[in-house]
Amino acid sequence: MSSGSNSLIQGVSLSQWVGGNAWTDTPWLAFAAVLGGTALTIGFMSLTAMVLVYAERKIAAHFQCRLGPMRVGWHGILQSIADSLKLFFKEDIVPTNTDHLLHALAPALCVMATLLALITIPLSPSISIANMNIGVLFLSAVSGLGVLGILLGGWSSNNKWSLLGAMRAGAQIISYEISMTLSILVVVLFAGSMKFSTIIESQATGWWIWRVPVVGFVAFFIFLISSTAEINRTPFDLAEGESELTAGFHTEYSGLRFAMFFLAEYINLFIASSLGAILFLGGWMPFHIGHFSTFNHLMDLIPPGIWFAMKVCGLIFLSMWIRWTFPRLRVDQLMRLEWKILLPIGLVNLAIAACLILSEYYFFVWNPL
Amino acid sequence: MEYIFIIPVILAAFLLVFGGLWASSLIAPSNPGQVKNATYECGEKTIGNAWVQFNVGYYLFGLIFLVFDVEAAFLFPWAVVLRETGILGLIEVLVFVVILILGLIYAWRKGALEWV
Secondary structure, three states, X not given: OOHHHHHXXXXXXXXXXXXXXXXXXXXXXXHHHHHHHHHXXXXXXXXXXXXXXXXXXXXXXXXXOOOOOXXXXXXXXXXXXXXXXXXXXXXXXXXXXXXXXXXXXXXXXXXXXXXXXXXXXXXXOOEOOOOOOOHHHHHHXXXXXXXXXXXXXXXXXXOHHHHHHHHHHXXXXXXXXXXXXXXXXXXXXXXXXXXXXXXXXXXXXXXXXXXXXXXXXXXXHXXXXXXXXXXXXXXXXXXXXHHHHOOHHXXXXXXXXXXHHHHHHHHHHXXXXXXXXXHHOOOOOOOOOOOOHHHHHHHHOOOHHHHHHHHHHHHHHHXXXXXXXXXXXXXXXXXXXXXXXHHHHHHHHHHHHHHHHHHOXXXXXXXXX | OOOOOHHXXXXXXXXXXXXXXXXXXXXXXXXXXXXXXXXOOOOOOOOOOOOOOOOOOOHHHHHHHHHHHHHHHHHHHHHHHHHHHHHHHHHHXXXXXXXXXXXXXXXXXXXXXXXX
């Protein structure tokens, strides 16, 4: 069906290379690779967060018929760098009543959770840090750690706004985690693997969002809603609803500590979007249409990294579009949406998906065995 | 060796945050004051501590979450091998999930899913 894509999918992740002969043959090189990989991850994280903050401000501005940042650099392109420098030079105000240790620990926990999740994301067949065989499970486990940072930050601030914001965030994140896991499970069922590279390879002939009739789309829709709730973005940003809770769990954070929460939030947006792209939109797989071989060959010319970037950017834009379109939910509506609507739909969807697999009633049957 | 990056990344995260805070403290000004370091409540004088006992609305949600999250963790290995286990594996998991759904219906009828 698609002969060209098979040559694309062979690639080695950095951890596989280190774990192979490199560790015994050239231990210093392997050690340097581990250090370099970690440094690259941090660099990538900072750069992505800066680009996303700028993109959000520009897109928000244009949705509201404004221009957004225009002064620093061409069309304000250096605004994020100026802002991070400004936050670095700001006074670090820690209120006297806080629990000082936990107050400092909270942003570190948030950054840790996002960094751990980030290393599993394969950007292209040849660019991935850790390609684990339980990738999806690992990602959903470590991204759940982020809620610890939020709860700790809110509680240790000793501020009523922070406490309420953190409690809301805790309730929201743990609730929507179930729906998110159920929609991820649908893709794991179809791909027959939890490894990101295998999940992407299984979509060589078509993406899971449309290859499975209805079920794939329902799972994608649930994933979209629950991942938006997971990363505390509007319409689910009750945890930091400015009009009621000042700034929610990070009311008492300033300077660099606030910057760390902000960084973690935007990287979580990137992770959620790339997870959506990998599971439902084929990751770095090019777009192919059945037997249109000329079209498919043309699509193969675009490098896989670009394909992945395009899909992720599309999903991020969708998320920003949602943010400036929908009003914020009330906390009881939020809980009702999850427990009485999304959870039953998710469970039924999973059961239907399992039946579809056994009856092999989907397009381009994929057999991993 | 797939997991070799976990420890370096955890260390790097803490280094990034605490190193950054340390470096920032060398450059940034520091003029603490009694009013500046007071708890922020929109300009009003703070009344009492925030570390008090209060109704955590999601206690029941936390309990149900635990059940369903463990269920999801159980379903992951099943999802990977469903094609090998065939119809028998499907029926066994359906029995398991139906029992949990009965639990959800019970919680629903008892009003545990209402936010108070």
